[in-house]
Amino acid sequence: MAKLIATTPSAGLLPLTVGTVTLTEVDTGPVTLIAPFDGAQKATSDALKAAVGVGFPAPNRTLGQTQDKKPRMVWCGMGQALLVGADCPDLPQAAVMDHSDAWAIVRIDGADAAAVLARLTPIDLRDSQFKRGHTARTLVAHMTVSVTRVGPQTYEVMAMRSMAGTLVHDLEQAAKNMAARAALA
Template identity: 55%
Template sequence: MARLIAKSALMGLLPVTVGGISLTEVETGPVTSIAPFKGQSRAVSAVLKERVGLRFPPVNRAVAAGDVRLIWAGKGRALMLGAKPEGLEGLAAMTDQTGANAVLRIEGEAVEDVLARLIPMDLRSTVFKTGHTARTMLAHMQVSVTRVGADAFEIMAMRSMAGTLVHDLEQAAKGVMARRALG
């Protein structure tokens, strides 16, 4: 009988370090898409607050409590990472997304310069603060980018794009580090 082995989307691709930039895999735990039914947004938010201590995230925001995170994922939709939602039956459409995405953390002093080469939006800390999130393009891929610290971001892309995601980030980091070395 065949024995199946679960593999992450980024297995064998990370970690990567280029100069002061590091790419590491983020272990998300369960991932569930939550889309409140019409007229149920407040009820969903109340249940989430009661069960996990978090309200449904506002547009372009991510919220966290312990190991559980809610990330805005588009109009009327959020992703819950780190726990399975409970008590939302009849209030929201829920879809298990565990394993569907590659999620990595990119961090380092020059991280904004690296991402500026690939993402067509202003990610400077004065504009895109910790807890801000956006659906955008990274090179030619659709991604979710969330600032998780002063010099750290989490990037989520479709699992099928994991290799390309790591390659593009690594090449951009090499370019930034080479330019900095030249002074």
């Protein structure tokens, strides 16, 4: 019988530092998709606040801590958010689904983090437009992802687990291109 060994989505690919940018894999712990039923968003938000300390986020926003394995809510689509870093409480007023093994999350940190992402995504990453706590469902290269700003020079990119290798490759290549450009300057 084969012995199976659990691995993370980016096992063997990260961490990686290229130029001024560091790419690391984020282990958040549990991830649960929450979609309140019609008219139940406030009740869902109140139940979440009572149980894990964060409510349901507004569109394109996150709520809670940005450190690994701390409870937070990340908006991920119309009427949907991900509870990250905490077990989901009983929410009879919402549809819930465990997504703990579904996502690959890569943190991009460093002076050129925004420039690296700007090579791959159409969203406006300027400080005045995409502030800490902002999140967007968008594209990175050809993949649908969620990009969240978690610090002054730090972003998290969430892609489906099956796209982890492609995500790391595309981010690494963009970082190498930025580093080569800086070397020529």
